[in-house]
Amino acid sequence: MELEQIRQITVIGLGRMGHGIAQSFATAGFPVRAFDASADARESARRRIRDNVNEFVANGLVNSKDVEPILSRITVHKSEADAAQGADFVVEAIAEKRKVKQDFFARIENSVSDTTIIASNSSTFTISESGVHMRCPQRAIVTHWFNPPHIVPTVEIVPGSETTDQITETTIALHRKLGKQAVRVNAEIPGFLVNRVQMAMIREVWDLYERGVASREDIDAAIQGSLGFRLAVSGPLAVCDFGGIDIWSTVYKRLAPDLRHDSLIPVSIQKLVDEGCLGPRCGRGIHEYDPATIEEVSSRRDTAMLKLAKLVGEEQSP
Ligand SMILES: NC(=O)c1ccc[n+]([C@@H]2O[C@H](COP(=O)([O-])OP(=O)(O)OC[C@H]3O[C@@H](n4cnc5c(N)ncnc54)[C@H](O)[C@@H]3O)[C@@H](O)[C@H]2O)c1
CATH class of the missing domain: 3.40.50.720 (NAD(P)-binding Rossmann-like Domain)
Incomplete structure (x- = not known):
């Protein structure tokens, strides 16, 4: 076909x-x-x-x-x-x-x-x-x-x-x-490509949250305003190139052994699951939500994504 x-x-x-x-x-x-x-x-x-x-x-x-x-x-x-x-x-x-x-x-x-x-x-x-x-x-x-x-x-x-x-x-x-x-994606691996990367990040983020390294608000703001911001316009491999592979290799050697690498769900996250605090529709996930404003919050999120899609599309068009 x-x-x-x-x-x-x-x-x-x-x-x-x-x-x-x-x-x-x-x-x-x-x-x-x-x-x-x-x-x-x-x-x-x-x-x-x-x-x-x-x-x-x-x-x-x-x-x-x-x-x-x-x-x-x-x-x-x-x-x-x-x-x-x-x-x-x-x-x-x-x-x-x-x-x-x-x-x-x-x-x-x-x-x-x-x-x-x-x-x-x-x-x-x-x-x-x-x-x-x-x-x-x-x-x-x-x-x-x-x-x-x-x-x-x-x-x-x-x-x-x-x-x-x-x-x-x-x-x-x-x-x-x-x-x-x-x-x-050339291999039929679990999670394909994107979800593997996403889960690697979530495992570390959940661990930082569990250990109280920063508040939930600060964790979200830190990642959104740095990695999220940059990744909207450059892929991660290009980010490495621009930062310098030598620098990234040094950081990798220093940090890789210290990153979370087991498959256990952190206690604080498991507790939310057990208590039925699963996200906006339950009024509580990791953050708290007012069920009356969820539609409005999702609509604001979609509008922000549409604006971003338009901007990135214009920047990347030849
Ligand atoms: N939600 C996500 O973020 C997301 C992202 C990527 C992929 N997916 C995948 O997309 C698929 C759908 O997910 P969703 O989030 O839209 O779920 P959903 O529950 O919102 O929608 C599934 C729909 O399929 C209908 N349905 C179920 N079995 C059916 C059948 N045999 N024949 C016809 N209709 C049937 C249900 O009535 C329902 O309306 C799943 O395979 C999911 O893993 C979901």
Whole structure:
């Protein structure tokens, strides 16, 4: 399957990730047929996508006259088979459960042609694992988006051991056509690329928090205003080059043995989990939240990310 042959997209699962993925394809001009097992998710999808697109308009990233055409490209169907009709590219963003994914990949092949590319947005399961019961696993691949998917630029493209190079290249080209920063991950390792790096940082951050090295507010401010700020415009390897590899090697030798390197969850974090303090929706995670203002806080976060996406996009365009 070549990029030019991809005309019709199907998105299965319209939760946090799926609705934003559907929006991204529709914004790039693709007709999208979608399905979710939950009637609530099916009914609210259009409103959620409309709200997102309106945020793009408010930030000058979409023209207001394009809102209705974008929405009209998305149709929500009552069955998976209906949604999959005529699909050239299918992506699932359903529950993160091994059996649910494996059943989906075995089943969906009956509703699409043998050349349709079938992608998984799984954060943890490789395509070799999810697609284990497929007839044609060579057309299956992981496309791992980041939340909120309609805003965060990177999509990790992770072929399985059976995926053909042609499918991988077409999938990369397709996501670049959406304006995404599609990166190829060559090995099916747990966490792919980004989540490994993210967990390495979180392990150290949780340890610093546990030891009271700084307050929760100062830890967030320190990382956001230094690494976060710099990483918005340079990758970590480029940061090393600009700092000088000799300096970084000296720091590495001195610090690497001292960094947290076990796999135990710190006591203070485990306590939050045990007490059900899991994040904004519970009123408390590591920070405290007022449930009445969560929507407003997430909307402010999305607006700030959209402004950043616009700025970085302008800086990086040739
Ligand atoms: N949330 C994130 O930050 C994030 C980031 C990257 C990848 N992912 C991955 O994306 C996938 C979806 O995550 P999410 O956060 O959107 O979850 P979610 O719970 O918000 O949405 C999942 C949706 O899938 C629907 N669903 C479940 N099983 C289904 C099935 N068999 N057929 C059709 N619909 C089904 C549910 O009704 C729900 O609406 C997961 O694999 C997850 O690991 C999530």
